[in-house]
Amino acid sequence: MIKIEAKEERYLYNVYHMVKAFYASEEIEQCCKKNQKEDLKLTETDGTSQIFTIDTDHTHCVNDIRRELDRKVYQYLAHRTGKELAWGMLTGVRPAKLATKAVEQGVEKTEFIKQFREEYLVSAEKAGLAYDIAVRERDVLSELDYKDGYSLYVGIPFCPSVCSYCSFSSGPIDKWRDQIPAYLDALCKELTYIGKVSSEKKLNTIYIGGGTPTSLDAEQLDQILTCIDQSFSREHLLEYTVEAGRPDSITEKKLQVIKRHGVTRISINPQTMQQKTLDRIGRKHSVQEVKDIYRMARKHGFDNINMDLIAGLPGEGLEDMKDTLAQIQELAPDSLTVHSLAIKRAAQMGQEKSTLGYVRDLEEQTEHPERMAETLSAMIECAHETAYEMELVPYYLYRQKNIAGNFENVGYAKVDKAGIYNILIMEEKQSIIAAGAGASTKIVLPVPVPVPGSRNGKTTTLIRVENVKSIRDYIARIDEMIERKGEWLWH
Numbered sequence: 001m002i003k004i005e006a007k008e009e010r011y012l013y014n015v016y017h018m019v020k021a022f023y024a025s026e027e028i029e030q031c032c033k034k035n036q037k038e039d040l041k042l043t044e045t046d047g048t049s050q051i052f053t054i055d056t057d058h059t060h061c062v063n064d065i066r067r068e069l070d071r072k073v074y075q076y077l078a079h080r081t082g083k084e085l086a087w088g089m090l091t092g093v094r095p096a097k098l099a100t101k102a103v104e105q106g107v108e109k110t111e112f113i114k115q116f117r118e119e120y121l122v123s124a125e126k127a128g129l130a131y132d133i134a135v136r137e138r139d140v141l142s143e144l145d146y147k148d149g150y151s152l153y154v155g156i157p158f159c160p161s162v163c164s165y166c167s168f169s170s171g172p173i174d175k176w177r178d179q180i181p182a183y184l185d186a187l188c189k190e191l192t193y194i195g196k197v198s199s200e201k202k203l204n205t206i207y208i209g210g211g212t213p214t215s216l217d218a219e220q221l222d223q224i225l226t227c228i229d230q231s232f233s234r235e236h237l238l239e240y241t242v243e244a245g246r247p248d249s250i251t252e253k254k255l256q257v258i259k260r261h262g263v264t265r266i267s268i269n270p271q272t273m274q275q276k277t278l279d280r281i282g283r284k285h286s287v288q289e290v291k292d293i294y295r296m297a298r299k300h301g302f303d304n305i306n307m308d309l310i311a312g313l314p315g316e317g318l319e320d321m322k323d324t325l326a327q328i329q330e331l332a333p334d335s336l337t338v339h340s341l342a343i344k345r346a347a348q349m350g351q352e353k354s355t356l357g358y359v360r361d362l363e364e365q366t367e368h369p370e371r372m373a374e375t376l377s378a379m380i381e382c383a384h385e386t387a388y389e390m391e392l393v394p395y396y397l398y399r400q401k402n403i404a405g406n407f408e409n410v411g412y413a414k415v416d417k418a419g420i421y422n423i424l425i426m427e428e429k430q431s432i433i434a435a436g437a438g439a440s441t442k443i444v445l446p447v448p449v450p451v452p453g454s455r456n457g458k459t460t461t462l463i464r465v466e467n468v469k470s471i472r473d474y475i476a477r478i479d480e481m482i483e484r485k486g487e488w489l490w491h
Contacts (some may be wrong), residue, residue: 003043004030010062011040014070017091022077024373039069042076050076067119074121086377086407088121093399094426095126095408099134129394129410136395137427140418143238146430147446149202151421152232154191154224155436156210157471160249160284173215176471183437183471184220186478188227190435193482195231197489198433202236207421212245218253225261234262239420241265247293248285255300265419268294268333269308273324277313287327294331304417307333311379312341312372321379325386335413336392337422338383340376340400376407387412396423428462433489437474441465443488463488 002019006012009032016030019042026045040052052072054065074089087095098120102112109131116127158173158180176183206228214221242258244250244266258266270290272278278285297305307328311321328336387393392412396419399408411422424430434441441464448459465488467481468474474481 001027001029002045003041004028005033005036005041005043006030007034007036007039008032011066011069014066014089014091015040015042015073018070018074018077018085018089021085021091022081022083040073042073044080052076071121084121084123086123086126087399088117088123088126090120090122095122095399096130096133096137096397097427099127099130100137100427103131103134103138126408129397133394133397136393136418137423140395140420140423141427141429144204144420144424144430145202145236146444148200149204149236150198150431150433151205151207151424152194152203152228153421153432153434153436153439154187154206154208154213154228155434155439155467156208156213156216156224157437158210158215159212160215160246171471179471179475180216180220182475184216184223186475187224187436189478190482191224191227192231194433194435194485194489197486199233201490203232203234204236204430205239205241205421205424206232206237207241207243209241209243210245212249213242214244214246214249214254218251218257221254222257222261225257225263229261239264241267241419241421243267243269244297245269246283246285247289248283250293250297252296252300255297255302259300259302265304265306265417266297266302267306267308268297269306270324270328271308271310272313272316272320273327274313274316274320277316277320280314291327291331294333303334305333306335306337306413306419307331308337308339309383310339310341311383312376317375318378318382321382325383329386329390332390334417335395335411335419336383336387336390337409337411338380338387339409340380340407373407380407380410384410395419396426398426433485434467437467437471438469439467441467441485441488 002023004012004015004019006015012030012032016028019026019028038051038053041049042052043049052069054068054072056065070089070091074085078084098116099112102115107115109128112131113124113127116122116130117124122130158171158176160173173180208224213224216224240263242263242265244254244258245268247268247270250268268290270278270287271281271283273287273290275287278287294305294307309324309328384394390412392414394410395413396411397408411419413419421432424432428442428444431444432442443463443465445461445463448461449463451458451460452463465484467484468477
């Protein structure tokens with residue numbers, strides 16, 4: 001076990017995640033000892049201890065002190081392990097935000113890479129990726145109205161079955177089938193309210209996600225899409241996405257309904273094109289079904305289709321990823337999102353039952369995270385190369401905690417097919433009003449306000465309004481969910 005002892009609580013978070021990135025398989029204990037002399041003490045499994053102390057004579061800025069401490073810890077860990085992390089000492093999930101700030105200030109790419117490497121010890125490759133994505137995001141978002149515009153998220157928390165890698169809040173539709181009519185009535189009530197109070201605003205994007213929205217039947221899908229049609233103007237709408245997701249949830253009738261309501265973008269997500277893996281992770285469909293549904297969607301006129309893949313699924317190696325990418329390349333989607341499986345989730349999967357019993361491959365992977373990181377690195381690089389061969393360029397990225405090797409999730413798209421909503425959810429430049437169980441509304445304010453409940457005078461320009469995750473509670477407490485939004489919406 002590795003032990004982290006910090007003089008200040010605020011030092012623990014970044015250091016914990018850096019240590020976890022270097023020692024993914026180790027257990028870590030952390031605590032705050034306000035009376036200790038040193039700012040931070042790190043004790044490794046073999047008993048080796050290292051003291052870290054920051055000279056505060058030159059600065060009293062908390063962020064500068066914490067950054068200097070992070071730098072010292074990172075350099076020590078890099079020396080101890082003999083390896084570097086692709087994203088250096090950065091632990092946040094949105095590294096492109098730092099690049100966006102630089103782009104807005106007119107910093108050139110070469111200068112940004114130099115600064116990013118010096119300040120955060122990020123590799124030149126990742127620094128360049130962050131900058132390129134920031135430029136692309138700026139261009140894509142240039143049409144949006146930040147002041148009077150907003151986006152709408154609609155959550156459908158049902159799936160045909162729950163995939164073993166999934167951490168989203170959703171339930172198997174067979175279990176909830178009797179509750180679906182009540183859920184849709186509550187959802188329509190919330191959507192009608194949002195549409196009414198937002199009538200003077202400009203709706204720029206709509207995203208229907210989950211869960212798997214197409215786990216609803218065609219009539220139920222039509223009910224929700226009709227409610228949206230009746231409640232919101234499309235005068236300023238730039239993008240309308242339905243997360244079709246799993247091929248085993250999509251039918252021709254559902255595609256016809258979605259197309260009839262003017263949806264402009266759908267996502268068909270195989271995650272892998274290896275049948276053995278689909279069976280292991282609980283995806284109850286075949287590789288051939290992915291191809292059939294994709295071609296059916298093209299036949300019905302969908303000209304903006306995204307596909308998601310996950311690198312690092314149980315039992316898969318580089319050759320499997322290459323084969324999956326070759327099959328995706330043959331289909332030629334308009335955008336491709338490549339996710340990296342987090343070690344924490346992989347370890348949980350290793351303890352779960354699949355259609356083939358325990359996922360023993362994952363047990364081996366998570367026992368050897370360094371090997372897993374090497375495989376992930378090769379898979380991600382292969383995906384990057386394939387995306388460019390398909391003339392898809394990166395347009396957004398985000399990171400998760402505990403990904404082996406400290407990697408990232410990247411979205412690639414054709415020049416005119418970038419997912420606007422995907423960028424907005426990362427950049428937090430425009431309000432996103434969310435409806436449905438577990439949905440999280442983000443209201444971007446023009447001026448800072450006190451953080452609700454803060455005792456130390458903190459201010460913020462971003463207010464989050466959460467809906468309850470429980471489907472039953474959402475139905476029963478729908479008026480409360482609406483009232484929560486009313487306290488903040490467009491005041």
